[in-house]
Amino acid sequence: MSTAGMLSGMAQSVFSLANYTYTPSQLTIGALRTQEPIKRLSLKGPNAKLFSLDNVNRLSIKTGAANADKPWYDVIVEGIGAKGTVRDTFRVVKDTFIRNQVIAHRGAWKQAGTTENSLTSLQNAIKLGCMGSEFDVHMSSDSVLFVNHDHTIQGIEIEKTPAAELEKVKLSNGESLPTLAAYLSEGMQQTKTKLILEIKTSRLGKDRSLALTERVVKMVHQMKAQAWVEYIAFDYEVCKKVKALTPEAKVSYLMGDKTPEQLAADHLDGFDYHQTVVRKNEAWIQDARQRKLSTNVWTVNDKADLSWLLGQQVDYITTNEPELLLSMIQK
Incomplete structure (x- = not known):
C-alpha cells in the first residue's frame, strides 16, 4: 500500500x-x-x-x-x-455527497440477495443512492484490517488468525473476505455515499481495541480517505481515541448509555443508538439537535418504526431495508 x-x-x-x-x-x-x-x-x-x-x-x-x-x-x-x-x-x-437519511446496514445486501459487508453490498448501497454504507472492522493476529461483522467467520476467529489465512476465506457471494484497504479503495471511486466505519470492540481487551483504532485511523489517512469516512464504535474510549488522533473526523457513539450532554462534553459528534434507547429517551433527539449533535438510530427495518423516526426528524436511520426507507422518503 x-x-x-x-x-x-x-x-x-x-x-x-x-x-x-x-x-x-x-x-x-x-x-x-x-x-x-x-x-x-x-x-x-x-x-x-x-x-x-x-x-x-x-x-x-x-x-x-x-x-x-x-x-x-x-x-x-x-x-x-x-x-x-x-x-x-x-x-x-x-462535495456531491447525498444528504438523505438512509444508511445501509452492512451495505445493501438483503433485497439483492448478496453477502453483507461485501464489496458488492457497498456497490449496491451506492447505486441505490444511500447517504452512507455502514461496515465493521476487525484486526487479524498480525495486525491486518478486515471487514466483517462478527468476530468469527466460518468458524475462524479473526483476531487470532493471520492475514494469510483470512485472505483464503470466500464469502457466500464468491468474493474474498475484504480488507479495509480494499473496502476504502472501492468506496473512494465515487463521491455520493459516505463510508460509516464501525471499529469493533476487541474480545482480547482494551489495549487491542485501542491498537485497532490507531491502525484504522492511520490507514484512513494513508489512503487519503478522510472526506469519505465517518466513525462509530460501542467502546466510548475508542470514540475518544479517534477524536484525539483525528479531531476533524465525525465520530458517533453506539452503546446508548451517554446523554447528549455527555457526548458534547467529550467533543463527540453525535449518537447512533438502538431504536429502543431512543424510544425510552425521546427528548434526547431535541437535546442533541440543540447541541448540534447528529442523531442516528439502528437497526430499523419495520415500516411503522421507520415512519415514527422520520416523524421525529432524526438525521439518519441505519437499516437492512434501504430500498424501503428510500421509497418512504421519496413519497
Whole structure:
C-alpha cells in the first residue's frame, strides 16, 4: 500500500485539515493543523496553483478548479519542522455527497440477495443512492484490517488468525473476505455515499481495541480517505481515541448509555443508538439537535418504526431495508 502523505510509523499525519471537501459556492476548505511547530508552510506539486493558504493557514480552492468537472484534487503541503522538511498530501473532494437519511446496514445486501459487508453490498448501497454504507472492522493476529461483522467467520476467529489465512476465506457471494484497504479503495471511486466505519470492540481487551483504532485511523489517512469516512464504535474510549488522533473526523457513539450532554462534553459528534434507547429517551433527539449533535438510530427495518423516526426528524436511520426507507422518503 502507498504511504504517501504519512510519516513512517506515525498513527496519524503530521498535518490535518479541519475539513476535506469544497463546493463551487464554498471555496474555503478548512484550516491546516500541525502536530508540531512548522515554519514556512507552502503548497507543492502539480495542483499547488489551484489552491491558496491564507495568513492563518486556511486552505482554499480557486474558483476555476472548484467549478471544473473533477471529483477531487490531491494537494501537497510542505514545511520545516524540528527535524527538517515535512510534507503531507491531502485529497480534497468536491462535495456531491447525498444528504438523505438512509444508511445501509452492512451495505445493501438483503433485497439483492448478496453477502453483507461485501464489496458488492457497498456497490449496491451506492447505486441505490444511500447517504452512507455502514461496515465493521476487525484486526487479524498480525495486525491486518478486515471487514466483517462478527468476530468469527466460518468458524475462524479473526483476531487470532493471520492475514494469510483470512485472505483464503470466500464469502457466500464468491468474493474474498475484504480488507479495509480494499473496502476504502472501492468506496473512494465515487463521491455520493459516505463510508460509516464501525471499529469493533476487541474480545482480547482494551489495549487491542485501542491498537485497532490507531491502525484504522492511520490507514484512513494513508489512503487519503478522510472526506469519505465517518466513525462509530460501542467502546466510548475508542470514540475518544479517534477524536484525539483525528479531531476533524465525525465520530458517533453506539452503546446508548451517554446523554447528549455527555457526548458534547467529550467533543463527540453525535449518537447512533438502538431504536429502543431512543424510544425510552425521546427528548434526547431535541437535546442533541440543540447541541448540534447528529442523531442516528439502528437497526430499523419495520415500516411503522421507520415512519415514527422520520416523524421525529432524526438525521439518519441505519437499516437492512434501504430500498424501503428510500421509497418512504421519496413519497
